[in-house]
Amino acid sequence: MMFLKKTLPQHRFSPVNHVEFSGFSVEVVRKPYKRNMSLIIRPSGRMRVYVNRSTSVKEIYAFLRIHEKWILRTQSEVRKLKEKYPPKKFMEGEEFLFLGQSKKLFFQESPKKRIQFYLQDSLLVCLCSKGERSNKEKIKKALLDFYKKEGKKTLEQRVFLYAHQMQLYPKKLSFRAQKSLWGSCSSAKHISLNWKLIAAPLWVLDYVVVHELAHLRYHNHSKRFWGLVQRHCPQWQQSKEWLDKNRYEFEFLSVKSELWEDVS
Numbered sequence: 340m341m342f343l344k345k346t347l348p349q350h351r352f353s354p355v356n357h358v359e360f361s362g363f364s365v366e367v368v369r370k371p372y373k374r375n376m377s378l379i380i381r382p383s384g385r386m387r388v389y390v391n392r393s394t395s396v397k398e399i400y401a402f403l404r405i406h407e408k409w410i411l412r413t414q415s416e417v418r419k420l421k422e423k424y425p426p427k428k429f430m431e432g433e434e435f436l437f438l439g440q441s442k443k444l445f446f447q448e449s450p451k452k453r454i455q456f457y458l459q460d461s462l463l464v465c466l467c468s469k470g471e472r473s474n475k476e477k478i479k480k481a482l483l484d485f486y487k488k489e490g491k492k493t494l495e496q497r498v499f500l501y502a503h504q505m506q507l508y509p510k511k512l513s514f515r516a517q518k519s520l521w522g523s524c525s526s527a528k529h530i531s532l533n534w535k536l537i538a539a540p541l542w543v544l545d546y547v548v549v550h551e552l553a554h555l556r557y558h559n560h561s562k563r564f565w566g567l568v569q570r571h572c573p574q575w576q577q578s579k580e581w582l583d584k585n586r587y588e589f590e591f592l593s594v595k596s597e598l599w600e601d602v603s
């Protein structure tokens with residue numbers, strides 16, 4: 340996300356590792372053979388400028404000033420995203436997306452030894468003691484395990500259904516949890532799907548399944564490929580849009596959040 344590059348003359352040695360600019364801290368990373376300066380703003384708002392070993396502080400500020408408007412605009416977008424997606428606390432009453440529906444977390448103490456999730460109208464978590472209610476790490480891990488298990492189960496069922504319908508069968512099916520890749524299909528007919536899709540509505544999840552199965556016939560994004568996708572998934576465009584628009588809805592399923600890098 341958001342990358343800029345600009346050349347400025349580089350000389351004079353100044354070994355700082357961060358500068359303050361417009362109220363933001365910018366990390367300075369020195370690369371011995373770097374010719375151009377470049378600036379990255381991560382989704383969390385963290386900024387890093389890559390410079391040569393001999394770049395002066397004055398030159399770094401000059402570079403940042405050139406891009407001040409872009410920096411302020413991007414940081415304002417970051418702030419809005421962080422407001423919209425605050426870090427989850429994994430507390431009772433908090434809502435989590437499951438198959439496109441908001442599910443409230445509901446705690447119940449049970450004599451069972453292991454923490455366990457159940458899906459009802461709410462997401463029911465059985466805890467063995469009251470003390471576990473505030474164990475955010477433990478609840479998050481159990482929630483991730485639950486989503487992973489349900490994600491695999493549902494995706495497997497949908498692949499089975501659509502493979503029959505399309506008469507296209509993968510040689511191997513596996514599951515991963517990439518940051519922004521929803522699925523992939525190799526030339527060896529190996530399909531890999533992102534189990535985090537279980538948070539998305541079924542019609543969106545189905546689109547990813549149909550997309551990857553269609554790659555078993557066409558290993559490209561040609562007109563014929565989209566024609567095949569359209570036949571089995573008429574809502575493919577809306578699904579693509581949904582995934583683009585809601586990419587941060589999946590943040591709670593990341594072990595490390597992109598938006599909240601410093602919050603554990």
Ligand SMILES: [Zn+2]
Pocket residue numbers: 550554559560
């Ligand atoms: Zn594709």
